[in-house]
Amino acid sequence: MKQKITATVLSQKEIAPDIFDMWIATKLAEQAVPGQFLCIYPKDRSTLLPRPISICEAAENKESLRIVYRVAGQGTKEFSGYQAGERISLLGTLGNGFPLEAGKGKKVFLMGGGIGVPPILQLAKALGQETRGCESRKRVVHGQETQEQGTLVQIIVGYRDGHLFLADDLSKYGDLYLATEDGSAGTKGNVMDAVAANGLEADVIFACGPMPMLRAIKQYALEKEIPAYLSLEEHMACGVGACLGCVVKTREIDHHSHVHNARICTDGPVFEAREVDI
Protein backbone atom coordinates (compact mmCIF):
# COMPACT_ATOMS: atom_id res chain seq x y z
CA MET A 1 0.00 0.00 0.00
CA LYS A 2 1.20 3.49 -0.83
CA GLN A 3 1.61 5.75 2.18
CA LYS A 4 3.02 9.16 2.93
CA ILE A 5 4.96 8.86 6.15
CA THR A 6 7.49 10.63 8.31
CA ALA A 7 10.69 8.65 8.79
CA THR A 8 14.02 9.11 10.51
CA VAL A 9 17.40 9.19 8.82
CA LEU A 10 19.65 6.59 10.43
CA SER A 11 22.91 7.43 8.67
CA GLN A 12 24.29 9.19 5.66
CA LYS A 13 27.66 9.31 3.96
CA GLU A 14 29.12 10.39 0.63
CA ILE A 15 30.40 7.24 -1.07
CA ALA A 16 31.64 8.88 -4.29
CA PRO A 17 31.73 12.49 -5.48
CA ASP A 18 28.09 13.73 -5.28
CA ILE A 19 26.82 10.19 -4.59
CA PHE A 20 25.17 9.82 -1.19
CA ASP A 21 24.23 6.71 0.74
CA MET A 22 21.36 7.13 3.22
CA TRP A 23 19.65 4.61 5.50
CA ILE A 24 16.12 5.51 6.60
CA ALA A 25 14.19 3.82 9.43
CA THR A 26 10.81 2.85 7.98
CA LYS A 27 8.44 -0.09 8.05
CA LEU A 28 7.96 0.45 4.32
CA ALA A 29 10.92 -1.96 4.13
CA GLU A 30 8.41 -4.77 4.73
CA GLN A 31 6.68 -4.18 1.43
CA ALA A 32 9.58 -2.95 -0.69
CA VAL A 33 10.12 -4.88 -3.92
CA PRO A 34 13.41 -4.56 -5.85
CA GLY A 35 13.02 -1.85 -8.48
CA GLN A 36 10.43 0.16 -6.55
CA PHE A 37 11.09 3.73 -5.53
CA LEU A 38 10.34 6.33 -2.88
CA CYS A 39 9.28 9.93 -3.38
CA ILE A 40 11.07 12.15 -0.89
CA TYR A 41 9.77 15.65 -0.16
CA PRO A 42 12.25 18.48 0.29
CA LYS A 43 11.57 20.72 3.30
CA ASP A 44 12.42 23.91 1.45
CA ARG A 45 9.01 25.16 0.29
CA SER A 46 10.46 26.63 -2.88
CA THR A 47 11.08 23.08 -4.09
CA LEU A 48 7.68 21.52 -3.78
CA LEU A 49 7.67 18.34 -5.76
CA PRO A 50 8.80 15.03 -4.31
CA ARG A 51 12.04 13.52 -5.67
CA PRO A 52 11.67 9.97 -6.99
CA ILE A 53 14.63 7.88 -5.76
CA SER A 54 15.02 4.15 -6.25
CA ILE A 55 15.32 1.79 -3.31
CA CYS A 56 18.84 0.40 -3.11
CA GLU A 57 18.41 -2.08 -0.31
CA ALA A 58 16.01 -3.20 2.42
CA ALA A 59 17.55 -4.26 5.73
CA GLU A 60 17.24 -7.95 6.65
CA ASN A 61 15.12 -7.01 9.69
CA LYS A 62 12.72 -5.09 7.39
CA GLU A 63 12.99 -1.98 9.52
CA SER A 64 14.99 0.28 7.27
CA LEU A 65 15.59 1.18 3.64
CA ARG A 66 18.73 2.35 1.91
CA ILE A 67 18.83 4.87 -0.90
CA VAL A 68 21.89 5.81 -2.91
CA TYR A 69 21.37 8.96 -4.96
CA ARG A 70 23.21 11.62 -6.90
CA VAL A 71 23.00 15.29 -6.02
CA ALA A 72 21.37 16.65 -9.16
CA GLY A 73 19.64 19.83 -8.02
CA GLN A 74 18.20 21.78 -5.11
CA GLY A 75 16.15 18.94 -3.64
CA THR A 76 18.85 16.29 -3.59
CA LYS A 77 21.33 18.90 -2.39
CA GLU A 78 19.09 19.46 0.62
CA PHE A 79 18.85 15.69 1.24
CA SER A 80 22.62 15.35 1.16
CA GLY A 81 22.87 17.65 4.17
CA TYR A 82 20.70 15.47 6.41
CA GLN A 83 22.36 13.90 9.44
CA ALA A 84 21.28 10.89 11.48
CA GLY A 85 18.10 11.77 13.37
CA GLU A 86 16.65 14.07 10.67
CA ARG A 87 12.89 13.58 10.20
CA ILE A 88 11.85 13.39 6.55
CA SER A 89 8.57 13.03 4.64
CA LEU A 90 8.34 10.38 2.02
CA LEU A 91 5.84 8.51 -0.09
CA GLY A 92 6.27 4.84 -0.81
CA THR A 93 6.64 2.25 -1.88
CA LEU A 94 5.94 3.20 -5.48
CA GLY A 95 6.01 1.47 -8.83
CA ASN A 96 5.88 -2.15 -9.91
CA GLY A 97 9.47 -3.34 -9.38
CA PHE A 98 11.37 -6.01 -11.29
CA PRO A 99 9.55 -9.30 -12.00
CA LEU A 100 11.76 -11.66 -9.98
CA GLU A 101 9.96 -14.75 -11.25
CA ALA A 102 11.22 -14.02 -14.76
CA GLY A 103 14.78 -14.47 -13.53
CA LYS A 104 14.54 -17.47 -11.22
CA GLY A 105 16.45 -20.50 -12.35
CA LYS A 106 17.84 -18.63 -15.35
CA LYS A 107 21.11 -17.08 -16.46
CA VAL A 108 20.49 -13.42 -15.79
CA PHE A 109 22.25 -10.15 -16.48
CA LEU A 110 21.70 -7.52 -13.83
CA MET A 111 22.93 -4.34 -15.49
CA GLY A 112 23.33 -0.95 -13.90
CA GLY A 113 24.86 2.24 -15.23
CA GLY A 114 25.87 5.24 -13.12
CA ILE A 115 23.09 6.27 -10.78
CA GLY A 116 21.13 3.31 -12.18
CA VAL A 117 23.37 0.96 -10.19
CA PRO A 118 21.63 1.29 -6.77
CA PRO A 119 18.37 -0.61 -7.49
CA ILE A 120 20.45 -3.48 -8.86
CA LEU A 121 21.70 -4.24 -5.35
CA GLN A 122 18.34 -5.27 -3.86
CA LEU A 123 17.57 -7.15 -7.05
CA ALA A 124 20.89 -9.01 -6.85
CA LYS A 125 20.18 -9.85 -3.22
CA ALA A 126 16.74 -11.21 -4.08
CA LEU A 127 17.92 -13.27 -7.04
CA GLY A 128 21.34 -14.15 -5.69
CA GLN A 129 20.15 -15.41 -2.32
CA GLU A 130 19.19 -18.86 -3.48
CA THR A 131 22.49 -19.40 -5.25
CA ARG A 132 24.82 -18.04 -2.60
CA GLY A 133 27.55 -20.58 -2.00
CA CYS A 134 26.22 -22.73 -4.83
CA GLU A 135 28.96 -23.38 -7.33
CA SER A 136 27.16 -25.93 -9.42
CA ARG A 137 25.38 -23.35 -11.55
CA LYS A 138 28.67 -22.01 -12.79
CA ARG A 139 29.67 -25.47 -13.91
CA VAL A 140 26.61 -25.56 -16.10
CA VAL A 141 27.73 -22.42 -17.81
CA HIS A 142 31.02 -24.05 -18.65
CA GLY A 143 29.10 -26.96 -20.12
CA GLN A 144 30.19 -29.61 -17.66
CA GLU A 145 26.82 -30.42 -16.16
CA THR A 146 23.28 -30.44 -17.44
CA GLN A 147 20.98 -30.56 -14.42
CA GLU A 148 20.75 -27.39 -12.45
CA GLN A 149 17.95 -25.14 -11.20
CA GLY A 150 19.90 -22.30 -9.59
CA THR A 151 19.91 -18.74 -10.89
CA LEU A 152 23.17 -17.56 -12.42
CA VAL A 153 23.46 -13.95 -11.33
CA GLN A 154 25.83 -11.99 -13.55
CA ILE A 155 26.07 -8.40 -12.42
CA ILE A 156 27.44 -5.97 -14.99
CA VAL A 157 27.81 -2.40 -13.83
CA GLY A 158 29.19 0.63 -15.57
CA TYR A 159 30.77 3.73 -14.05
CA ARG A 160 32.25 6.94 -15.35
CA ASP A 161 35.55 6.43 -13.53
CA GLY A 162 37.18 4.55 -10.68
CA HIS A 163 34.53 5.58 -8.11
CA LEU A 164 32.95 2.14 -8.02
CA PHE A 165 30.18 2.81 -5.54
CA LEU A 166 28.26 -0.29 -4.38
CA ALA A 167 30.57 -2.65 -6.30
CA ASP A 168 31.74 -4.37 -3.10
CA ASP A 169 28.15 -4.91 -1.93
CA LEU A 170 27.15 -6.26 -5.34
CA SER A 171 30.02 -8.75 -5.47
CA LYS A 172 28.45 -10.67 -2.57
CA TYR A 173 25.41 -11.66 -4.59
CA GLY A 174 26.73 -12.75 -7.95
CA ASP A 175 29.56 -12.67 -10.46
CA LEU A 176 30.53 -9.03 -10.84
CA TYR A 177 31.78 -7.50 -14.09
CA LEU A 178 32.82 -3.88 -14.26
CA ALA A 179 33.01 -1.34 -17.04
CA THR A 180 34.39 2.18 -16.73
CA GLU A 181 34.35 4.93 -19.32
CA ASP A 182 37.93 5.90 -18.51
CA GLY A 183 39.19 2.33 -18.29
CA SER A 184 40.27 2.70 -14.68
CA ALA A 185 38.55 -0.57 -13.68
CA GLY A 186 37.16 -3.55 -15.56
CA THR A 187 36.42 -3.25 -19.26
CA LYS A 188 37.04 0.18 -20.80
CA GLY A 189 33.71 1.29 -22.19
CA ASN A 190 30.13 0.54 -21.23
CA VAL A 191 28.21 -2.44 -19.89
CA MET A 192 27.69 -3.90 -23.37
CA ASP A 193 31.44 -3.76 -23.92
CA ALA A 194 31.87 -5.71 -20.67
CA VAL A 195 29.39 -8.35 -21.87
CA ALA A 196 31.37 -8.80 -25.09
CA ALA A 197 34.81 -8.71 -23.43
CA ASN A 198 33.84 -11.42 -20.95
CA GLY A 199 31.88 -13.56 -23.42
CA LEU A 200 28.77 -13.47 -21.22
CA GLU A 201 25.38 -14.87 -22.10
CA ALA A 202 21.95 -14.53 -20.55
CA ASP A 203 18.37 -15.83 -20.76
CA VAL A 204 16.94 -12.63 -19.34
CA ILE A 205 18.14 -9.11 -18.57
CA PHE A 206 17.22 -6.67 -15.79
CA ALA A 207 18.62 -3.16 -16.16
CA CYS A 208 18.59 0.38 -14.86
CA GLY A 209 20.66 3.25 -16.20
CA PRO A 210 20.84 6.13 -18.64
CA MET A 211 18.68 6.01 -21.77
CA PRO A 212 21.52 5.32 -24.27
CA MET A 213 22.47 2.27 -22.19
CA LEU A 214 18.86 1.06 -22.04
CA ARG A 215 18.48 1.50 -25.80
CA ALA A 216 21.64 -0.56 -26.40
CA ILE A 217 20.35 -3.28 -24.06
CA LYS A 218 16.99 -3.32 -25.82
CA GLN A 219 18.76 -3.75 -29.16
CA TYR A 220 20.89 -6.58 -27.76
CA ALA A 221 17.87 -8.30 -26.24
CA LEU A 222 15.95 -8.10 -29.51
CA GLU A 223 18.90 -9.61 -31.41
CA LYS A 224 19.27 -12.41 -28.87
CA GLU A 225 15.49 -12.82 -28.62
CA ILE A 226 15.52 -12.67 -24.85
CA PRO A 227 13.38 -10.58 -22.50
CA ALA A 228 14.86 -7.44 -20.98
CA TYR A 229 13.21 -5.64 -18.08
CA LEU A 230 14.23 -2.00 -18.09
CA SER A 231 13.70 0.50 -15.29
CA LEU A 232 12.86 3.89 -16.81
CA GLU A 233 12.89 7.39 -15.40
CA GLU A 234 11.14 10.60 -16.32
CA HIS A 235 10.31 13.88 -14.62
CA MET A 236 7.44 13.20 -12.23
CA ALA A 237 5.07 15.36 -10.27
CA CYS A 238 2.62 13.22 -8.28
CA GLY A 239 4.35 9.81 -8.27
CA VAL A 240 1.00 8.02 -7.97
CA GLY A 241 -0.39 7.99 -11.50
CA ALA A 242 -2.68 11.00 -11.35
CA CYS A 243 -0.88 13.79 -13.17
CA LEU A 244 0.21 11.93 -16.34
CA GLY A 245 3.53 13.78 -16.29
CA CYS A 246 5.85 10.77 -16.55
CA VAL A 247 4.70 8.77 -19.51
CA VAL A 248 6.57 6.52 -21.93
CA LYS A 249 5.40 5.62 -25.43
CA THR A 250 4.08 2.09 -25.62
CA ARG A 251 3.91 -0.31 -28.56
CA GLU A 252 0.33 -1.33 -27.80
CA ILE A 253 -2.53 0.83 -26.61
CA ASP A 254 -2.12 1.03 -22.84
CA HIS A 255 -4.90 -0.61 -20.82
CA HIS A 256 -5.27 2.39 -18.52
CA SER A 257 -4.68 5.42 -20.73
CA HIS A 258 -6.27 3.97 -23.89
CA VAL A 259 -3.53 5.71 -25.89
CA HIS A 260 0.07 4.70 -26.61
CA ASN A 261 1.34 6.00 -23.27
CA ALA A 262 2.00 4.23 -19.98
CA ARG A 263 2.68 5.95 -16.67
CA ILE A 264 6.24 5.29 -15.54
CA CYS A 265 5.39 5.91 -11.86
CA THR A 266 2.58 3.38 -11.60
CA ASP A 267 2.62 1.11 -14.67
CA GLY A 268 6.44 1.04 -14.38
CA PRO A 269 9.12 2.04 -13.72
CA VAL A 270 10.04 -1.43 -15.01
CA PHE A 271 8.85 -2.35 -18.49
CA GLU A 272 9.72 -5.23 -20.78
CA ALA A 273 11.84 -3.68 -23.52
CA ARG A 274 9.53 -4.66 -26.38
CA GLU A 275 6.55 -2.97 -24.71
CA VAL A 276 8.06 0.50 -24.81
CA ASP A 277 9.31 2.83 -27.50
CA ILE A 278 12.51 4.29 -26.06
Next chain:
Amino acid sequence: MNTKVTIAGVEFKNPVMTASGTFGSGMEYSEFVDLNRLGAVVTKGVANVPWPGNPTPRVAEVYGGMLNAIGLQNPGIDVFCGRDLPFLRQYDTKVIVNVCGKTVGDYVDVAERLGEESSVAMLEINVSCPNVKEGAIAFGQKADALFRITSEVKKHARQPVIMKLSPNVTDITEMARAAEAAGADALSLINTITGMKIDIQRRTFALANKTGGLSGPAIKPVAVRMVYQTAQAVKIPIIGMGGIATAEDAIEFLLAGATAVSIGAMNFVNPYVTVEVVEGIESYLERWGIEDVRELIGAVR
Protein backbone atom coordinates in the same frame (compact mmCIF):
# COMPACT_ATOMS: atom_id res chain seq x y z
CA MET B 1 -22.24 24.83 11.79
CA ASN B 2 -23.10 24.81 8.07
CA THR B 3 -20.41 24.03 5.53
CA LYS B 4 -22.76 23.43 2.59
CA VAL B 5 -22.65 25.66 -0.45
CA THR B 6 -24.90 25.72 -3.51
CA ILE B 7 -23.86 26.46 -7.07
CA ALA B 8 -26.49 26.59 -9.82
CA GLY B 9 -28.88 24.55 -7.71
CA VAL B 10 -26.33 21.86 -6.94
CA GLU B 11 -25.58 21.44 -3.24
CA PHE B 12 -22.07 20.55 -2.11
CA LYS B 13 -21.41 19.26 1.41
CA ASN B 14 -18.50 21.66 1.70
CA PRO B 15 -16.75 24.12 -0.62
CA VAL B 16 -13.65 21.98 -1.24
CA MET B 17 -13.11 20.43 -4.66
CA THR B 18 -10.22 19.03 -6.64
CA ALA B 19 -8.79 20.94 -9.59
CA SER B 20 -9.14 19.24 -12.93
CA GLY B 21 -6.04 17.40 -14.12
CA THR B 22 -4.42 17.06 -10.73
CA PHE B 23 -6.60 14.33 -9.30
CA GLY B 24 -7.21 11.95 -12.22
CA SER B 25 -10.70 10.60 -11.72
CA GLY B 26 -10.13 10.24 -8.00
CA MET B 27 -8.94 6.63 -8.12
CA GLU B 28 -5.27 7.35 -7.48
CA TYR B 29 -5.89 9.62 -4.50
CA SER B 30 -8.63 7.43 -3.00
CA GLU B 31 -5.74 5.45 -1.51
CA PHE B 32 -4.86 8.52 0.57
CA VAL B 33 -8.07 10.44 1.23
CA ASP B 34 -11.71 9.55 1.79
CA LEU B 35 -13.42 10.98 -1.28
CA ASN B 36 -16.66 11.09 0.73
CA ARG B 37 -15.19 14.04 2.62
CA LEU B 38 -14.90 16.24 -0.47
CA GLY B 39 -17.42 18.72 -1.78
CA ALA B 40 -16.75 17.50 -5.31
CA VAL B 41 -14.27 15.64 -7.44
CA VAL B 42 -13.54 17.57 -10.62
CA THR B 43 -12.16 15.07 -13.10
CA LYS B 44 -9.31 15.27 -15.60
CA GLY B 45 -10.42 16.83 -18.90
CA VAL B 46 -12.14 14.37 -21.20
CA ALA B 47 -12.68 14.67 -24.95
CA ASN B 48 -14.93 12.81 -27.39
CA VAL B 49 -12.03 10.53 -28.39
CA PRO B 50 -8.76 9.52 -26.65
CA TRP B 51 -6.00 12.15 -26.79
CA PRO B 52 -2.34 11.12 -26.56
CA GLY B 53 -1.11 14.39 -25.03
CA ASN B 54 2.30 15.98 -25.48
CA PRO B 55 5.81 14.51 -25.64
CA THR B 56 7.91 14.35 -22.45
CA PRO B 57 9.28 16.08 -20.43
CA ARG B 58 5.81 17.24 -19.50
CA VAL B 59 6.52 18.66 -16.05
CA ALA B 60 9.20 20.86 -14.53
CA GLU B 61 9.61 22.36 -11.12
CA VAL B 62 10.01 26.10 -10.66
CA TYR B 63 10.38 28.26 -7.56
CA GLY B 64 7.28 27.70 -5.45
CA GLY B 65 5.40 25.89 -8.17
CA MET B 66 5.56 23.80 -11.28
CA LEU B 67 5.06 23.95 -15.02
CA ASN B 68 3.07 21.33 -16.84
CA ALA B 69 2.37 20.63 -20.48
CA ILE B 70 0.54 17.32 -20.31
CA GLY B 71 -1.53 18.27 -23.33
CA LEU B 72 -4.84 16.91 -22.05
CA GLN B 73 -4.02 13.24 -22.47
CA ASN B 74 -7.27 11.42 -21.80
CA PRO B 75 -8.88 8.06 -22.59
CA GLY B 76 -11.97 9.54 -24.27
CA ILE B 77 -15.56 9.82 -23.12
CA ASP B 78 -16.50 6.15 -23.61
CA VAL B 79 -13.81 4.87 -21.25
CA PHE B 80 -14.58 7.69 -18.86
CA CYS B 81 -18.26 6.76 -18.68
CA GLY B 82 -17.56 3.03 -18.55
CA ARG B 83 -14.77 3.02 -15.99
CA ASP B 84 -14.24 6.31 -14.16
CA LEU B 85 -17.85 7.32 -13.52
CA PRO B 86 -18.83 3.93 -12.02
CA PHE B 87 -15.82 4.27 -9.71
CA LEU B 88 -16.89 7.74 -8.58
CA ARG B 89 -20.51 6.66 -8.10
CA GLN B 90 -19.38 4.61 -5.09
CA TYR B 91 -18.74 7.82 -3.19
CA ASP B 92 -21.00 10.38 -1.59
CA THR B 93 -19.47 13.37 -3.32
CA LYS B 94 -20.50 15.42 -6.31
CA VAL B 95 -18.88 14.73 -9.68
CA ILE B 96 -17.97 17.61 -11.97
CA VAL B 97 -16.62 16.55 -15.34
CA ASN B 98 -14.08 18.73 -17.09
CA VAL B 99 -14.72 18.72 -20.84
CA CYS B 100 -12.14 19.52 -23.53
CA GLY B 101 -12.26 19.62 -27.28
CA LYS B 102 -10.63 20.87 -30.47
CA THR B 103 -13.83 22.17 -32.07
CA VAL B 104 -17.18 23.41 -30.81
CA GLY B 105 -18.61 20.12 -32.07
CA ASP B 106 -16.22 18.11 -29.88
CA TYR B 107 -17.37 19.94 -26.76
CA VAL B 108 -21.00 19.52 -27.71
CA ASP B 109 -20.52 15.78 -28.33
CA VAL B 110 -19.10 15.25 -24.87
CA ALA B 111 -21.70 17.47 -23.21
CA GLU B 112 -24.51 15.53 -24.90
CA ARG B 113 -23.02 12.19 -23.96
CA LEU B 114 -22.71 13.30 -20.32
CA GLY B 115 -26.32 14.45 -20.39
CA GLU B 116 -27.24 10.76 -20.15
CA GLU B 117 -25.23 10.37 -16.95
CA SER B 118 -27.29 11.27 -13.91
CA SER B 119 -24.26 10.90 -11.61
CA VAL B 120 -22.62 13.93 -13.23
CA ALA B 121 -23.62 17.01 -11.27
CA MET B 122 -22.05 19.70 -13.44
CA LEU B 123 -19.84 20.18 -16.48
CA GLU B 124 -16.73 22.31 -16.40
CA ILE B 125 -15.79 23.50 -19.86
CA ASN B 126 -12.07 23.77 -20.40
CA VAL B 127 -11.48 26.75 -22.65
CA SER B 128 -8.24 27.64 -20.95
CA CYS B 129 -5.67 24.85 -21.27
CA PRO B 130 -2.52 26.58 -22.55
CA ASN B 131 -0.85 23.37 -23.71
CA VAL B 132 -2.75 22.26 -26.78
CA LYS B 133 -2.55 23.78 -30.21
CA GLU B 134 -6.18 23.50 -31.22
CA GLY B 135 -9.32 24.24 -29.23
CA ALA B 136 -9.09 24.80 -25.51
CA ILE B 137 -7.50 28.18 -24.96
CA ALA B 138 -8.33 29.38 -28.46
CA PHE B 139 -11.90 29.65 -27.17
CA GLY B 140 -10.88 31.24 -23.92
CA GLN B 141 -8.86 34.28 -24.92
CA LYS B 142 -11.38 36.20 -27.03
CA ALA B 143 -14.67 37.30 -25.58
CA ASP B 144 -16.66 36.61 -28.76
CA ALA B 145 -15.24 33.07 -29.12
CA LEU B 146 -15.97 32.40 -25.46
CA PHE B 147 -19.50 33.71 -25.84
CA ARG B 148 -20.09 31.44 -28.82
CA ILE B 149 -18.81 28.23 -27.27
CA THR B 150 -20.59 28.92 -24.01
CA SER B 151 -23.90 29.41 -25.85
CA GLU B 152 -23.41 26.27 -27.93
CA VAL B 153 -22.55 24.09 -24.94
CA LYS B 154 -25.44 25.54 -22.95
CA LYS B 155 -27.84 24.62 -25.76
CA HIS B 156 -26.85 20.97 -25.53
CA ALA B 157 -25.87 20.41 -21.91
CA ARG B 158 -28.35 18.95 -19.43
CA GLN B 159 -26.24 19.76 -16.39
CA PRO B 160 -25.32 23.25 -15.24
CA VAL B 161 -22.22 24.56 -16.99
CA ILE B 162 -19.10 26.03 -15.41
CA MET B 163 -16.76 27.88 -17.77
CA LYS B 164 -13.13 27.55 -16.66
CA LEU B 165 -11.33 30.78 -17.41
CA SER B 166 -7.76 31.45 -18.39
CA PRO B 167 -5.66 34.05 -16.58
CA ASN B 168 -3.73 34.59 -19.82
CA VAL B 169 -5.91 37.50 -20.89
CA THR B 170 -5.74 41.26 -20.62
CA ASP B 171 -8.95 41.62 -18.65
CA ILE B 172 -10.47 38.58 -16.97
CA THR B 173 -13.67 40.47 -16.15
CA GLU B 174 -14.37 40.93 -19.85
CA MET B 175 -14.17 37.15 -20.32
CA ALA B 176 -16.26 36.52 -17.23
CA ARG B 177 -18.98 38.87 -18.46
CA ALA B 178 -19.00 37.22 -21.89
CA ALA B 179 -19.47 33.77 -20.34
CA GLU B 180 -22.20 35.05 -18.03
CA ALA B 181 -24.00 36.77 -20.89
CA ALA B 182 -23.90 33.53 -22.90
CA GLY B 183 -25.64 31.66 -20.10
CA ALA B 184 -22.82 30.09 -18.07
CA ASP B 185 -24.11 28.92 -14.70
CA ALA B 186 -20.78 29.41 -12.93
CA LEU B 187 -17.13 30.24 -13.53
CA SER B 188 -13.98 28.58 -12.34
CA LEU B 189 -10.66 30.37 -12.24
CA ILE B 190 -7.82 30.48 -12.65
CA ASN B 191 -6.38 27.88 -14.99
CA THR B 192 -2.58 27.87 -15.17
CA ILE B 193 -0.50 30.87 -16.22
CA THR B 194 1.62 30.27 -19.31
CA GLY B 195 5.29 30.03 -18.40
CA MET B 196 8.64 28.77 -19.58
CA LYS B 197 11.75 27.27 -18.03
CA ILE B 198 15.11 26.87 -19.71
CA ASP B 199 17.50 24.14 -18.66
CA ILE B 200 20.87 25.87 -18.62
CA GLN B 201 22.86 22.62 -18.39
CA ARG B 202 21.30 21.13 -21.53
CA ARG B 203 20.70 24.60 -23.04
CA THR B 204 17.20 23.77 -24.11
CA PHE B 205 13.62 24.10 -22.89
CA ALA B 206 12.78 22.20 -19.71
CA LEU B 207 9.50 21.09 -21.31
CA ALA B 208 9.21 19.39 -24.69
CA ASN B 209 6.30 21.74 -25.41
CA LYS B 210 8.60 24.74 -24.69
CA THR B 211 5.85 26.49 -22.70
CA GLY B 212 3.72 25.10 -19.91
CA GLY B 213 1.13 26.11 -17.37
CA LEU B 214 2.42 27.50 -14.09
CA SER B 215 0.61 26.29 -10.98
CA GLY B 216 1.28 25.98 -7.27
CA PRO B 217 1.65 28.53 -4.45
CA ALA B 218 3.63 30.86 -6.74
CA ILE B 219 0.41 31.87 -8.54
CA LYS B 220 -1.91 32.28 -5.56
CA PRO B 221 -1.83 36.09 -5.28
CA VAL B 222 -2.66 36.41 -8.99
CA ALA B 223 -5.54 33.98 -8.58
CA VAL B 224 -6.96 35.72 -5.50
CA ARG B 225 -6.83 39.05 -7.32
CA MET B 226 -8.62 37.65 -10.39
CA VAL B 227 -11.31 35.95 -8.29
CA TYR B 228 -11.89 39.22 -6.46
CA GLN B 229 -12.14 41.23 -9.69
CA THR B 230 -14.42 38.67 -11.30
CA ALA B 231 -16.67 38.52 -8.25
CA GLN B 232 -17.21 42.26 -8.61
CA ALA B 233 -18.03 41.90 -12.30
CA VAL B 234 -20.54 39.02 -12.46
CA LYS B 235 -23.46 37.61 -10.47
CA ILE B 236 -22.88 33.91 -11.18
CA PRO B 237 -20.95 31.87 -8.60
CA ILE B 238 -17.18 31.41 -8.82
CA ILE B 239 -15.06 28.39 -8.00
CA GLY B 240 -11.67 29.80 -7.04
CA MET B 241 -8.35 28.06 -7.47
CA GLY B 242 -4.65 28.69 -7.92
CA GLY B 243 -1.98 27.54 -5.50
CA ILE B 244 -4.20 26.60 -2.56
CA ALA B 245 -2.06 24.69 -0.06
CA THR B 246 -3.89 25.20 3.24
CA ALA B 247 -7.30 26.02 4.71
CA GLU B 248 -6.07 29.59 5.20
CA ASP B 249 -5.44 29.86 1.47
CA ALA B 250 -8.89 28.46 0.72
CA ILE B 251 -10.52 30.98 3.08
CA GLU B 252 -8.75 33.83 1.27
CA PHE B 253 -10.48 32.74 -1.93
CA LEU B 254 -13.87 32.56 -0.21
CA LEU B 255 -13.38 36.02 1.27
CA ALA B 256 -12.39 37.30 -2.18
CA GLY B 257 -15.71 36.12 -3.55
CA ALA B 258 -15.44 32.42 -4.42
CA THR B 259 -18.35 30.15 -3.44
CA ALA B 260 -16.10 27.09 -3.57
CA VAL B 261 -12.44 26.32 -4.08
CA SER B 262 -10.40 23.71 -5.93
CA ILE B 263 -7.07 22.27 -4.91
CA GLY B 264 -4.65 21.38 -7.67
CA ALA B 265 -0.87 21.11 -7.73
CA MET B 266 -0.65 20.77 -3.96
CA ASN B 267 -2.16 17.28 -4.20
CA PHE B 268 1.24 16.30 -5.62
CA VAL B 269 3.01 17.81 -2.64
CA ASN B 270 0.63 16.52 0.00
CA PRO B 271 -1.80 13.78 -1.04
CA TYR B 272 -3.91 14.47 2.07
CA VAL B 273 -4.27 18.20 1.38
CA THR B 274 -7.92 18.17 0.25
CA VAL B 275 -9.27 16.67 3.48
CA GLU B 276 -6.87 18.79 5.55
CA VAL B 277 -8.40 21.89 3.94
CA VAL B 278 -11.95 20.62 4.68
CA GLU B 279 -11.00 20.14 8.33
CA GLY B 280 -9.11 23.42 8.50
CA ILE B 281 -12.12 25.38 7.25
CA GLU B 282 -14.28 23.74 9.94
CA SER B 283 -11.75 24.71 12.63
CA TYR B 284 -11.65 28.27 11.34
CA LEU B 285 -15.44 28.59 11.49
CA GLU B 286 -15.43 27.16 14.99
CA ARG B 287 -12.60 29.37 16.22
CA TRP B 288 -14.31 32.54 15.00
CA GLY B 289 -17.81 31.43 15.94
CA ILE B 290 -19.06 31.60 12.35
CA GLU B 291 -22.25 29.58 11.94
CA ASP B 292 -22.29 29.34 8.16
CA VAL B 293 -19.41 29.11 5.71
CA ARG B 294 -21.46 31.20 3.29
CA GLU B 295 -20.90 34.20 5.55
CA LEU B 296 -17.32 34.20 4.30
CA ILE B 297 -18.15 34.37 0.59
CA GLY B 298 -17.17 37.78 -0.74
CA ALA B 299 -16.98 39.21 2.78
CA VAL B 300 -13.94 41.30 1.89
CA ARG B 301 -14.81 44.09 -0.50
